[in-house]
Amino acid sequence: MAADTRPFKIPHSVLVVIHTPALEVLLINRADSPGYWQSVTGSKDHEDEPLEATAVREVREETGIDCAIGTLTDWQLENVYDIYPKYLHRYAPGVTRNREHVFGLCVPAGTPVALNPREHTAYRWLPYLEAADACFSPSNAEAILLLPQFTKP
Template sequence: MPVYKIPESVLVVIHTPELDVLLIERAQNPGFWQSVTGSKDSLDEPLIETAMREVWEETGIKVAADHLRDWQLSNVYDIYATWRHRYAPGVLKNTEHVFSLQVPRGTEVVLAPREHRDFMWLPWREAADRCFSPSNAEAILQLPQRVAPSLSGGANQTETTS
């Protein structure tokens, strides 16, 4: 019996205090730059654990749960046709939960070569422009308000888009 991906994932925007954002390039899709993403391994896997695991697997950065910031933001989007075969027949949408992780400038990145071929740190606006995923780009554009909510007066809120 085939093992299908669970259509619930995390997006983790990794950034420095200066708001330089880490982007990684997909190995199978050169030119597709993104933040850390990944699906839950099991239906009962807590999202924070999914985020911690994906950061470790994709970047080699070991992170504790209390260092991740859960934005309480979910995006629902159509799964790209190219990747639908990874999901059960008829599954067309994914729910993505957004997190961020602040790391010191100079943090070592060790890519998983089967998943990613390159990485770069870019100022947040440039990083948003480089992302192939609209929800990833939008999350990066929200970064200044999300990491300093006391300055912007913003509070965490849940949003769902399609």
Template sequence: MSGRPWKIPESVLVVIHTPTLDVLLIRRADAEDFWQSVTGSKDDIDEPLALTAAREVAEETGIDCGEGSALASQLRDWRLQNIYEIYPRWRARYAPGVTHNTEHLFGLCVPERLTPRLDPREHTAWRWLPYREAADACFSPSNAEAILLLPQFAQ
């Protein structure tokens, strides 16, 4: 894999939302029709999931919800997980024989529709949508299902 370490098949999905249940979606750079929530794999097998979630939110949107930040208390582990088959187009990023990923669900409530700062190598556009519309816009069924759970996890 040309010097890059294999991706760890354990990841987070973070549904970023407002108190009124508007959801931030970002469009993947490597798949123009794929809108999604923040996602990302652990950097290290021992990395705590909350740290993975906060890191991925910062990397993909520029929103700081890490320990000590103003939004740290708004990052919530929903204590749910999905196990799904890795799309064949991305399987080469994982060690040979790895076909499934375990995804842990988180929510992050932000006070209003913030303007994210995207890394154009990863994401090319963003939009805020009411949660039901956001679920309909997601390419990933597990992401859509997570967004539809938002009313029961939002406080």
């Protein structure tokens, strides 16, 4: 079996809270950690990839949703957190923290979802307070709780 030759992940990522105008939030279940519900997340592919491009790419890769059907908003928020120990092997030696930039994506109710089965096994739409409670990631839950501040009445 060949050694893993994938490059190390860049410790700069996006978190995209996908939601409807009624503040229902899309959560996806991680394939590598059953029961770990989250919003779309993902690292830059290369250092100079714009964060908005990272968000658009990750939403498409993980959910099949084209951001053009909705409104992608940069919330101008950034979280810095310790990388979970089980994922440290994906990063260069000595990298222990990640910078995560937060976006919101408002999509029409009923937007179809087509998961990448290598990454996620299930999805569900929940009212935002329930979605925040269901997230395994504290920064993801906090972002979802901010949703009403970033949506127009």
